[in-house]
Every structure is written in structure tokens, then in C-alpha cells.
Amino acid sequence: MSQNNISQNNMSQNKQTKQRKAVALISGGLDSLLAARVMIEQGIHVEGINFFTGFCVEGHTHAIRKKDKAKPKRNNALWSAEQLGIKLHIIDVIEDYKDVVINPKHGYGANLNPCLDCKCFMVSKAMEWLKENDFDFIITGEVVGQRPMSQRKDTMPVVARESGANDLLVRPLCAKNLPATYPEKQGWIDREKMHGFNGRSRKPQFKLASEFGFSDYAQPAGGCCFLTDKSYSVKLADLWQAQGERKYEFDDIMLLKMGRHLRPRPHFKIIVGREEGENNFMEGYKNQFTSMYTLSHTGPFVLIDGKTNEDDIKLAAQLTARFSHGRDASSVKVMVRQADKKEFTLDVTPIPSDDIPKEWYI
Amino acid sequence: MSHHTLDARRLLCPMPVIKTQNFVATLAQGDTVDVICTDPGAKNDIPAWCRINGHEIIGMADKDNDIVITVRVDNQNN
Ligand code: SF4
Numbered sequence: 538m539s540q541n542n543i544s545q546n547n548m549s550q551n552k553q554t555k556q557r558k559a560v561a562l563i564s565g566g567l568d569s570l571l572a573a574r575v576m577i578e579q580g581i582h583v584e585g586i587n588f589f590t591g592f593c594v595e596g597h598t599h600a601i602r603k604k605d606k607a608k609p610k611r612n613n614a615l616w617s618a619e620q621l622g623i624k625l626h627i628i629d630v631i632e633d634y635k636d637v638v639i640n641p642k643h644g645y646g647a648n649l650n651p652c653l654d655c656k657c658f659m660v661s662k663a664m665e666w667l668k669e670n671d672f673d674f675i676i677t678g679e680v681v682g683q684r685p686m687s688q689r690k691d692t693m694p695v696v697a698r699e700s701g702a703n704d705l706l707v708r709p710l711c712a713k714n715l716p717a718t719y720p721e722k723q724g725w726i727d728r729e730k731m732h733g734f735n736g737r738s739r740k741p742q743f744k745l746a747s748e749f750g751f752s753d754y755a756q757p758a759g760g761c762c763f764l765t766d767k768s769y770s771v772k773l774a775d776l777w778q779a780q781g782e783r784k785y786e787f788d789d790i791m792l793l794k795m796g797r798h799l800r801p802r803p804h805f806k807i808i809v810g811r812e813e814g815e816n817n818f819m820e821g822y823k824n825q826f827t828s829m830y831t832l833s834h835t836g837p838f839v840l841i842d843g844k845t846n847e848d849d850i851k852l853a854a855q856l857t858a859r860f861s862h863g864r865d866a867s868s869v870k871v872m873v874r875q876a877d878k879k880e881f882t883l884d885v886t887p888i889p890s891d892d893i894p895k896e897w898y899i
Numbered sequence: 900m901s902h903h904t905l906d907a908r909r910l911l912c913p914m915p916v917i918k919t920q921n922f923v924a925t926l927a928q929g930d931t932v933d934v935i936c937t938d939p940g941a942k943n944d945i946p947a948w949c950r951i952n953g954h955e956i957i958g959m960a961d962k963d964n965d966i967v968i969t970v971r972v973d974n975q976n977n
Binding site for chain 2: 589593611612616618619623629791
């Protein structure tokens with residue numbers, strides 16, 4: 538009997554007739570696409586689930602930067618679902634995910650990526666969804682030995698156990714290397730028609746993709762989220778250090794994805810828009826932060842994050858001037874706007890680039 | 900059948916899709932909704948979401964700085 542207490546309505550009598558339903562975690566990458574497809578081949582009704590944590594690489598900054606707008610952008614999870622001909626449920630888990638990032642029981646990977654906790658979290662969320670929607674089991678595209686932190690032989694049972702999915706978690710790409718799951722034991726799915734992939738090689742996946750006729754699938758270089766990105770993680774760690782505690786709001790993590798970040802003083806940092814798309818997007822935050830831009834010359838839109846005094850504002854204005862087209866002028870006029878909408882101008886000398894210590898750049 | 904408006908401005912994908920998905924779940928067969936967005940990614944993502952889930956896109960227009968995507972709800976297969 539499954540370790541999960543789910544009503545299975547006379548399963549054994551019905552197993553020939555009842556249409557079994559599985560929810561597949563769809564990241565937008567190749568492995569989850571293949572895993573779902575392997576189960577569809579076996580006659581399982583599959584629907585996809587995709588979790589939006591706020592750190593996902595999908596969409597976002599690609600849409601902000603103007604130079605990227607020419608390239609048509611697609612959401613790979615939606616694309617995968619369309620290729621598979623299945624429904625996709627995109628779930629906002631921004632709030633619940635905070636605890637995963639802030640307090641990962643199993644620690645971080647190379648950067649601030651809590652991959653093992655993240656996997657446990659996502660499978661546990663899929664388990665909640667399964668119960669609410671009366672589905673039978675969960676599918677992931679995990680492969681034993683594929684990733685150093687979250688997809689090792691010894692961590693596969695951790696995900697199954699800590700998520701509460703236990704033997705209702707099926708990994709069709711490496712099922713033959715793992716103990717039989719409940720759906721296999723019940724004969725809902727055929728173990729022999731699943732796979733025994735393992736290790737870091739991607740060749741078996743590419744071969745299977747071509748057998749299924751999939752091409753043009755997404756192949757993210759790093760992981761599926763910004764937390765695997767070194768420079769992003771450094772900015773997040775800086776935010777925690779400056780706040781004196783590990784916490785974040787959705788707007789914080791959005792702003793970490795854009796602009797140049799400089800921290801000239803421990804109590805404030807500036808975010809300098811790098812191009813028009815970012816400038817426009819950052820302007821949307823002008824009622825939450827003090828902001829500035831140059832009046833006498835064209836230049837970036839700048840947000841000031843932190844509590845500032847008069848000297849700090851002057852320094853921020855000199856930096857703003859430095860990043861404007863007035864960088865070599867003797868005086869640049871800067872408009873300063875406080876979050877309470879009070880505005881004033883400052884005439885400043887741009888700070889010479891040699892006077893900007895490297896450590897200010899986050 | 901009723902017509903609705905959903906404000907998804909200043910949200911970046913996939914948030915406009917999530918908002919649309921959650922709002923459409925509360926609507927009846929044949930209802931229509933104007934989803935107002937600013938992220939151009941929504942022009943791809945909302946139609947893709949509609950194709951997957953059987954809903955229909957009946958309009959897409961740029962209005963000033965906004966994009967208005969009109970969806971007709973088809974819940975019959977849900
Ligand atoms: S890369 Fe990011 S989304 Fe993917 S498992 Fe790791 S923490 Fe989770």
C-alpha cells in the first residue's frame with residue numbers, strides 16, 4: 538500500500554479501466570518535457586504544473602531590455618506544454634518560496650541556489666495540487682547524477698520523502714535505477730518502458746528528443762533560476778548584509794535583475810539603469826525610492842535604496858552624473874525626486890571614474 | 900455572458916499569464932476579458948496559454964503604451 542493516504546477507489550478492480558492522471562513538473566527544459574512525454578506514451582492523462590518563484594529565468598528581464606525586444610520571447614514552460622498537448626497550471630509561490638531561499642535545510646549550491654530544498658518544496662506543492670485535483674501521481678524530469686546537489690543517487694529519496702510524495706513520485710527518465718514506485722507496482726505504468734539514464738551526459742536525452750521529434754527545445758546554460766547566477770547571488774547577499782537580516786520582498790528581487798548596483802556607503806546603494814528599457818521599468822518604482830536623473834545631459838534613471846542624508850544624496854548625484862553623457866562636463870544638473878514626490882535639483886561635478894572604488898560595484 | 904477588464908500593467912511575464920489564468924477560472928463560458936498589459940512578452944504568452952487551455956484570443960491591440968489582449972472563455976473541456 539502506498540505510504541500516502543489517498544483514496545484510490547477500489548484501485549485494483551478499476552486498474553484496467555480508470556484513466557490514471559499524473560501531474561508533471563514542467564520547468565521549460567528538455568528533461569521535464571521528455572519525462573511527461575514518456576508517461577503520455579503510456580496512456581496516462583498528464584497535466585503540467587510550473588511554479589513561479591520570482592527567481593525564474595523565464596521572461597522577465599529579457600522583456601525589459603530594449604535590445605532584447607526584437608527577439609521574440611517565449612515562455613518555455615508554455616512551449617513545452619503546447620508541444621505535449623497538455624494543460625499547464627502556473628502557480629505563484631513567491632511568498633512560500635521565501636523560506637526555501639532564506640533557510641534552506643540542506644544548504645546552498647555553488648551560489649545562493651538551494652536546489653535540494655527547492656526540489657522538495659516543488660514536489661510538496663505538486664503533492665498539494667494532486668490532492669486538491671484528485672490526480673494519482675507526480676512526474677519529474679530528474680535524472681540520477683545529473684546535478685551535483687539535487688540529483689544524486691542519495692538525494693533522490695530525500696526529495697521523495699521530504700516532499701511527502703514518497704512512492705507517488707515517478708522519474709520516468711531514470712526509473713530503472715530507482716526502486717519501483719506505487720504506480721509501477723499497481724500496473725498503471727510499465728517500468729520496462731521507462732528509462733535508466735544516469736550521470737551528467739545529455740546524449741540519451743538528445744537521442745530520446747529526436748525519437749519523439751522534439752527540436753528547438755530550451756537548453757538553459759546554468760540552472761533554471763537566477764539563484765544559480767554568481768553576480769545575482771552576490772547582489773542578494775549584499776542586500777541581506779545591508780538589511781542586517783536575510784529577508785526580501787518581490788520588488789527587491791526584481792530590482793536585483795536590472796541595472797548596475799553600486800554601494801558607496803554601507804547604508805545605501807544606487808541602481809543605475811543601463812538602457813532605456815531598464816530606465817522605463819525602474820521609473821515605476823519612483824514612489825517607493827528616492828530617484829534621480831540628469832537634466833542638463835541625457836543619462837540613466839537611478840534609484841537610491843537605503844536611508845540617505847544630504848551628503849549621500851550629493852554623492853549619488855555625482856555618480857548619476859558620472860554615468861550620464863555629461864561625465865566629462867564641469868557641472869551637471871541632476872533632478873532629485875523623493876518617494877514623497879518632493880523634487881529639487883542639484884548642480885554637481887561628475888565623480889571621476891578613478892574615484893569610484895571597485896568595491897562599490899556589487 | 901459578461902465582459903471584464905483585468906489590469907496586468909507593470910507586471911512582467913509570467914505574472915500577466917498567472918493573473919489571467921486565475922481570473923479566467925472565476926468566469927463563465929463565453930465571458931470575455933480585456934487583459935491590459937505592458938510587458939510585450941504577454942503577446943506571446945497569453946495566446947500560448949489560451950491555445951493550451953482551449954480559450955480564444957479575439958483581439959490584440961496596442962493602445963498608447965499598453966497592450967490589450969481580449970480573451971473569450973471556453974471552459975467546456977475543463
Ligand atoms: S536552479 Fe533554482 S529553480 Fe532550479 S532547482 Fe535550483 S534553486 Fe530550484
